[in-house]
Amino acid sequence: MQKLLTKYWLALHLAVLSLAAWLSVLYPGMGMTLSLFWLSFFAVQTFVLLPSMLLGETMGAARLRACLNAVQDPFVYAGLALVIFACIQWLNSGCSLTYLDDVELWRYGPPPVGWLPCSVEPFPAFMVFALFAVGVIGGWIFRNGVGKAGKRFFLGTVSMFSGCVAIYMVVMSLTGGQPYAAWAVLPEGSSWGMCFGFWLLVALGGHLNFREGGFAKTLIWSFFSLLGNLAGLLQFGSLLCIILFGVVALFLLGYWMFFLMRQTVGGLARLKLLLCVAVAGVALFLLFYLFPGNPVKEKVAQMADAQYYETLLDGRRFQEPLAWRIWQDRPWTGVGASGFTHYSRTLIEESDWARLNAYGGHLSNDWLQFLTEYGIIGAGLLLGLLIVLLIPLFSRMRVFSRTVMSSRVGGSLTDLDPYVVSGIAAVALVLLLSFLFSPFQSGAMLVSFMYVLAVIPGFLPTGVGNK
Secondary structure, X not given: OHHHHHHHHHHHHHHHHHHHXXXXXXXXXXXXXXXXXXXXXXXXXXXXXXXXXXXXXXXXXXXXXHHHHHHOOHHHHXXXXXXHHHHHHHHOEOOOEEEEXXXXXXXEOXXXXXXXXXXXXXXXXXXXXXXXXXXXXXXXXXXXXXXXXXXXHHHHHXXXXXXXXXXXXXXXXXXXXXXXXXXXXOOOOOHHHHHHHHHHHHHHHHHHHHOOOOHHHHHHHHHHHHHXXXXXXXXXXXXXXXXXXXXXXXXHHHHHHHHHHHOOXXXXXXXXXXXXXXXXXXXHHHHXXXXXXXXXXXXXXXXXXXXXXXXXXXXXXXXXXXXXXXXXXXXXXOOOOOHHHHHHHOOOOHHXXXXXXXXXXXXXXXXXXXXXXXXXXXXXXXXXXXXXXXXXXXXXXXXXXXXXXXXXXXXXXXXXXXXXXXXXXXXXXXXHHOXXXXXXXXXXXXXXXXXXXXXXXXXXXXXXXEO
């Protein structure tokens, strides 16, 4: 019980908080959104009472260390500023649509307080406020209160959560359930496809951590984490996303071979890992074989279709001028969550509304949408959070490279925890895709990205060992 409370209890709270964030996106509603604040409160309470302990450390000393680190963490202050900004947008929401007789156009009126950040509708702004709070709270807890064992437990657990959600959504889609079936045939793909691809890459690194575990446990974890997330990527991802995630996954499989060859792992353990992957692959084939009408074949056929790529470029040419025009109206504070869709309808002809709705209110560039909806201030705070999360990753990688180079025994990439390699690959790919698609407009993807980026520096050497 003591081991559970001091190593895994806090990580378990954050895993439940992640799942709640996913469900709030999948089934949006006031009740699910309010639950995010309650679960965040419980996570903060657990952080204060039961942070992970260092070797030889008392619980009182661990609490003091964790709280002092949190007070000195710049991520806390940048995140708090972002959450306050989102809260103001929500509280100052409500812009009425009025008809201007002199120009014969519909325009949105000013918010209750004109100079403060605002949003057109309250609920989307409240949803963004809740998701930002979840991401920031989880990020600073991971940075200051969770040890290596807890972080590894979190990544493995959420990989399974992701696979379970993916399998459920794939089955619902293949049986015609809505909106899952519609998401599967979107030309630009769904953000869920990228989210499942992200956790697939993370899980590929975690699979190597089971080389000493039992076969049944490894097989169950592989079935959900690898099969589930891969099925979700194929069903809901766009063609370009499937190609890019597939290339990175092949790189990680090559890293597997290199890792297993350099490690002192018995042949039976290697066979067990490969057998689990083979079983998951066969199960994936059978899953799609039972439903011959699945969209995967159509996505493969699109590779040689020039019209597919022209459609993607045409969408960008249609969206980006609208975004820049909207941004010029409120450059500093933006037009609020979902504001791009609302304001765009006042700038285009009614005949183009169906075309605008086809994109689901998302731009093909996350950072342009952040700039449009949150302005220079909000987008700057998000960029600041990203930089703060990247700083320890780069600094600790630099320490690791120096340690390897100065070691007389020698070292290589296999000296890294496998989660570091797969986590960096997943984070880098999604960050690249954020300039081509809109993964971060999904709260599930945004929270997952922030959590994984806050976790992986903890597996790099710092000179202090966590229990």
